[in-house]
Amino acid sequence: MLNSTDVISYKKKGYDGAKYIKLQQEKILERIGKFSNGRLYLEIGGKFMYDQHAARVLPGFDPETKKQIFMSLKNQAEVLFCVNADDIIENRQLSNENIPYKDYVNKMIRGIEAALGLRPHIVINKIDTTSMYDMILDFEKEFQRKNYRVWERYKIMGYPHNLKSVLSEDGYGNDDHIPLTKNLILVTGAASSSGKMSTCLGQIYNDHEIGIESGYAKYETFPIRNIPLEHPINLAYEAATADIGDYNMLDPYYKKATGKDSVNYNRDVEAFEIVMDIAKQTVKPDNFMNNYKSPTDMGISTAGFAITDDEVCCVASLQEIRRRKGRYQQQIDRKEGEQSRISRCDELEKKCLEYIKEKKYNENLKID
Template sequence: MRQGFDNDKYIEMQAARIRERIDRFGGKLYLEFGGKLFDDHHAARVLPGFEPDVKFRMLSSLVDDVEIVIAVNANHIEKAKTRGDLGITYDEDVLRLIDVFRSRGFHVGSVVLTQYAGQPAAEAYRRRLAQLDVTCYLHYPIAGYPHDIERIVSDEGYGRNDYIETSRPLVVVTAPGPGSGKLATCLSQLYHEHRRGVKAGYAKYETFPVWNLPLNHPVNIAYEAATVDLDDANIIDPFQLEAHGETTVNYNRDVEAFPVLKAMMERIMGQSPYQSPTDMGVNMVGYAISDDKACREAANLEIVRRYFTAAVQFKRTGEGEEQVERLRSIMKKAGVDEDLSPARAAALRREQETGAPAGAMVLPDGRVVTGKTGALLGAASALLMNALKAVTGVDDDLLVIDDKAIEPICRLKTEHLNSVNRRLHSDETLIALSITSSTDETAARVIAGLERLRGCDAFFSVIISAADEALYRKLGINVSCEPKYERVSLYHK
């Protein structure tokens, strides 16, 4: 794949910027970490070459100075809020995050339950953390937040919150998702630190929008597409323009909240160290773009993928029509349409020619391969096999998996597992291929090509199954579907 991002340059520049900000505040910095600290697949899609864990690697260069605090909203625990990408609740994700951080050598100091008001599920979770020997602090709702600054920055506001004991110069405050209270946690800590005579500061690390790219750069427009459910919008930071005469990009919620945030910092620290939302940030991702054209092209593809994801969700649930329409407007602003990827035209054409659901994939060298639903394999399985044969130079007409290996699996599904669909999903196909590879050199050669499909774009003429979509996601293949079902029925599993 064409690369557009320099990871090594990013790690070096980003670590240096954070060290600089720590020194600016006298040796202690609370860093609000927005977005995903690792597994940042959105960034990897719009900045080709960006490694999903590069932010983790960057922090690893500072590991001896880093302490992690994880914030989770008690109301989210009470409502069993779930991460859509992982399918797990926020409280479970906190435990997952702790395990991941610790496995990489990071010190996880504590968990803070924000907006805690004795919610039964949150209280049970607090006890569970205690049993797991995880230090837990409580932060409470503050009447009049965020506008009653007199109350907020007082003993009745931040003063009621537990003071989080920290021991390292860089305290990274992260969370399982938005609305967890990261900013409030940082400001509460600043209040307590300054009352104790400890010099400390605050900064924000948010990858998108990229402040030093133009407002209508596709990478920034792709961020609007990614956050369409939050109704975010990229805007020029008027405070940065007024204070420094510099045109930079931020998003509306940060700009709207800045006057209140600035007043809070003035109350806590005597004067605000920042004159704009852009001032608060430390993000250096824009400086590590090595091929702007490659990133523009990748971001445009992501905008279209977001549209099809929303359209499919609307088809499945009947909800989200406004998001679909907004994404149409976002595509228009970016100057792209539904046919941007050649995979769509190829998939729809193959379906029209064969009368069966079909898929198409754009390979790293630009070739487009297709696959259709057959007697034994679904469209996702057929496409995967054809793509693997293409990237490994195996003849497309060669049957790499013998029908005799597939038939027993089909019978197992229908005769014993009560499935109405005897065709193999893509994960089942890979298992059959893997078994065949133990005795067949060609099968072994084909399965070795899986890594070469990472980053490829696939499009299907119908909505594929959740199992197929999950398998493609694990392989790093980007999937879009036409918002229609294979069968005309009311219930689709």
């Protein structure tokens, strides 16, 4: 059984990786240009540099694609690496290696530095100075001894809906304002709930307070927006996130604005209104963020424009759903997983087979 970090060597290709890199680079540069009086805070969805899932469902996609894109932009970029204070305190386990949270963070940061030659800033989110703050300080000191710059951001009463509290000296105004000099800020994190979006919005608020008009965008690979909601590639993404309960959906804001369909996923749709409410009360009216009418507009995602053989990608995605189901079964066998994940993969596999049958594709096509 393959691990989530494994890559398959496909003989048949269904994806033009070079075209995707070119398209994504162009769109990022275009978006940077929209914030010429400030910075673009680009939240990186999914893995920061190595995307093995994409390589498995899009035969022809290089798992180091993001690394290549970021390398081409490194001269105008800085990196913010977000961690959650609660994860520090709870020593959250983020890998099968059973290593302490701080060691996992150190490993990830070292990897970014080695790959890109950029030394990340470390941003600690959701700090409560009244509860186990000494553990946070110990974490900070450990990384400061390694010459990393560490910044603090604090829990905000009523976040994110109490905007009066959020957009005040006791809210974002109380956080460290990270001094940055480049116009592209790549914002990543140790895991889910690391506070990436909040870090971006807090920086935009504090930039605005000193006359810098920055903006936010989201780099996403999946779900792919310009293919059907129940396309096997998008179904495989749902299988990959069955353990955290994410699901794909049509972007209702995009539909309202354009009359067209665009696929997004639940967390970005849920976050969109929060982002725009904060933006409207923070940035100037001519800030490009005010042009966003939907999560689709907010995103930078060109993955769907480089598919060259839909059948190959569909078969690869079907195989990935089955692999995910196998891994979830292994977790159950170890008494670590939940049966609901298997059931979800069964549903996704059924939909995938229906799509393949409708398209008259060969589900047994030999691609590896």
